Amino acid sequence: VPTPMKSVHCKPLFFDLALNHISFPSLEHKVETSKKKQQQQQHQQEAAPGGGLTGLVSRWWGMGGNN
Amino acid sequence: MATREARLNGYYSELRKLIEASNYQKVIKAANKIIGEEPKEVEAWRCKVVAQINLDSFHDALVTTIKSKHTIELAFEKSYCEYRLNKVKEAYDTVCTVTDPKPDLRILELKAQILYRLERYDDCHGVYRDIIRTTSDDYDLERLTNLSAVTVHRDEGDESEEEES
Numbered sequence: 001v002p003t004p005m006k007s008v009h010c011k012p013l014f015f016d017l018a019l020n021h022i023s024f025p026s027l028e029h030k031v032e033t034s035k036k037k038q039q040q041q042q043h044q045q046e047a048a049p050g051g052g053l054t055g056l057v058s059r060w061w062g063m064g065g066n067n
Numbered sequence: 068m069a070t071r072e073a074r075l076n077g078y079y080s081e082l083r084k085l086i087e088a089s090n091y092q093k094v095i096k097a098a099n100k101i102i103g104e105e106p107k108e109v110e111a112w113r114c115k116v117v118a119q120i121n122l123d124s125f126h127d128a129l130v131t132t133i134k135s136k137h138t139i140e141l142a143f144e145k146s147y148c149e150y151r152l153n154k155v156k157e158a159y160d161t162v163c164t165v166t167d168p169k170p171d172l173r174i175l176e177l178k179a180q181i182l183y184r185l186e187r188y189d190d191c192h193g194v195y196r197d198i199i200r201t202t203s204d205d206y207d208l209e210r211l212t213n214l215s216a217v218t219v220h221r222d223e224g225d226e227s228e229e230e231e232s
Contacts, residue, residue, distance in 0.1 A: 009223060012216035015209040018147055018180055021173030024086045024117050025110045030079040 075101060075108070082114060094118040102135075109137050116144045125151045139164065143173055150177065155184045172202060179213070188221045 069077070082097040095118050101111035112135040119128035125148045132138060132145035142165050149158035159181050165174050175198050182191035195214045199207070 009219060012219045013212050014180075014183065014216045015206075015213055016180065017206055017209055017213070018150070018173060018177040020206065021176065022117055022120050022144065022147060025113050027079050027083045027086075027110060027114075030110060031076060031083060 071104065075104060078104070079110075082111070086114065089121075091118040091121050106136075109135075109140050112137055113141060113144065116141060116148075120144065120148065143177065146177055146181070150181055150184070153184075155181060159185060172198065183213070183217060183220075186220070188217050188224065192217045192221060 078097060078101045082094065082101070085094045085097055095115050098111045098115035098118070101108050102115070105111075112131065116128045116131050116135075119125075119131060129145060129148035129152065132141045132148065135141060138145055138161075142161055146158045146161035149155070149161060159178075162174060162178050162181060167174070170178075175194055179191050179194040179198065182188075182194060192214070195210065195217060199210055199214065202210075
């Protein structure tokens with residue numbers, strides 16, 4: 001004889017919310033630092049011979065003075 | 068010839084584009100290039116693991132976290148993989164290695180889910196109450212749903228104890 005039917009709890013809903021926190025890291029600083037360094041190097045290269053644009057202007061002034 | 072740093076930067080900008088395009092297979096390849104050159108690059112390891120998780124390759128992702136030798140930094144990802152592979156005890160041990168006195172939300176949320184699987188409903192209930200008290204975002208409703216699931220199991224536990232006694 002089968003045992004009488006008995007109601008059981010249904011399996012409650014349970015969400016995987018930790019999955020939302022699986023995300024790629026920001027690589028901004030990894031790419032930016034290189035750009036900054038390249039810019040710095042460029043600035044240094046520009047500044048080295050005669051001080052770049054300001055050097056050029058002062059040389060013009062200097063030339064004007066000589067004339 | 069490009070310096071090593073310039074090469075790594077090139078790889079990282081390639082990696083960033085692939086992440087934006089959600090091309091996870093290629094993300095893994097690009098991360099491998101960086102790791103091959105410099106195994107200490109945690110960000111590259113993390114990208115590889117996250118891509119593998121997105122591809123549902125939890126076993127591969129777990130192997131990656133172990134191979135990386137950055138298991139402290141990648142504790143959350145490692146524990147999540149163990150949780151998804153039903154290695155719940157290991158997942159719990161891994162999440163407990165994060166000894167931050169103020170653990171961030173992702174650690175707490177994962178810990179709560181692991182405690183649920185471990186059927187430690189009282190502890191789980193405590194963690195969810197803490198999270199719900201201190202957090203407000205788009206997932207408040209889902210968290211309440213999880214809390215009520217925990218409550219159901221706690222009540223079941225009480226009932227069976229009553230039946231036994």
